[in-house]
Amino acid sequence: MSLAKRMLGATGIQVSVLGLGTVKIGRNQAVKYPSGFSLPSDEEVYLLIAQAKELGINFIDTAPAYGSSEQRLGRLLANREDWVVCSKVGEEFTSGQSYFDFSAEHTRRSIERSLRSLKTDYLDIVLIHSDGQDCRILERSDCPETLLRMQKEGLIRAVGMSTKTIEGGMKAAEMLDVVMVTYNPSMQDEAVVIDHAYALEKGILVKKALNSGHDCVAGEGDDKAESESLTQKNLRFALDRKGVTSVIVGTINPKHLKENVEAVEQT
Numbered sequence: 001m002s003l004a005k006r007m008l009g010a011t012g013i014q015v016s017v018l019g020l021g022t023v024k025i026g027r028n029q030a031v032k033y034p035s036g037f038s039l040p041s042d043e044e045v046y047l048l049i050a051q052a053k054e055l056g057i058n059f060i061d062t063a064p065a066y067g068s069s070e071q072r073l074g075r076l077l078a079n080r081e082d083w084v085v086c087s088k089v090g091e092e093f094t095s096g097q098s099y100f101d102f103s104a105e106h107t108r109r110s111i112e113r114s115l116r117s118l119k120t121d122y123l124d125i126v127l128i129h130s131d132g133q134d135c136r137i138l139e140r141s142d143c144p145e146t147l148l149r150m151q152k153e154g155l156i157r158a159v160g161m162s163t164k165t166i167e168g169g170m171k172a173a174e175m176l177d178v179v180m181v182t183y184n185p186s187m188q189d190e191a192v193v194i195d196h197a198y199a200l201e202k203g204i205l206v207k208k209a210l211n212s213g214h215d216c217v218a219g220e221g222d223d224k225a226e227s228e229s230l231t232q233k234n235l236r237f238a239l240d241r242k243g244v245t246s247v248i249v250g251t252i253n254p255k256h257l258k259e260n261v262e263a264v265e266q267t
Helices: 042-053 069-076 104-118 135-138 143-150 166-175 191-199 231-237 252-267
Strands: 004-009 014-016 018-021 059-061 085-089 091-094 099-100 125-128 155-160 178-182 205-208 246-250
Touching: 004 069, 014 018, 018 042, 042 069, 042 178, 042 252, 059 246, 069 104, 085 104, 104 143, 125 143, 125 178, 135 143, 135 155, 135 166, 135 178, 143 155, 155 166, 155 205, 166 191, 178 191, 191 205, 231 246, 231 252
Parallel strands: 018 059, 018 246, 059 085, 085 125, 125 155, 155 178, 178 205, 205 246
Antiparallel strands: 004 014, 091 099
């Protein structure tokens, strides 16, 4: 299989239309999935990454707040140059709880730690991991300016924000290279952000296309040719929106990963 790739706005970075989210390889506490799960072994993670690459995925999404995700990817992600790696800054997860720090000092320290954890000299994409106060972070914190400075230093190729509000998404699209929004059939409010970012030639990433796993149950009906799965419907819905570059879907199940790719290839 060979997934289609799209250009991430004006960044010059090409990413597969499906990206692999890696929350589940590093954290299983305080997550919003429909059922609990155990963290996979190193061997299982290695095989999942190899499968993703074989299926045509070149885009992998992680974050310091994803528990041990960055450290495990640093150990297990072979051929770094074949991958577009997206990490984040601002949110930390310790002792079962999240906290946020958008100061210049923490931003730089976090990026330097991510580089060490991932065993790389650069991060392709860094997104500000919002606490919900998008505009305050963009307008009043030192985080955006610090990231843009580190971009000039060559440590980051593209800077963006994973937003939680329409206003924040609009402002992030104006200030930065990439915006990550929530977009699925039951959560369409941020469509205006996608349109705005597209008009500005910015990269657009979609999170929660499957509603954190709640919308990935096969559709009912005897005739499967006429009854699409909810997964396929949701992925089609996101990728058909003009401007969307890639959809991030997290899974540690090889069967689900293959089904997701097959669903995308049919869109």
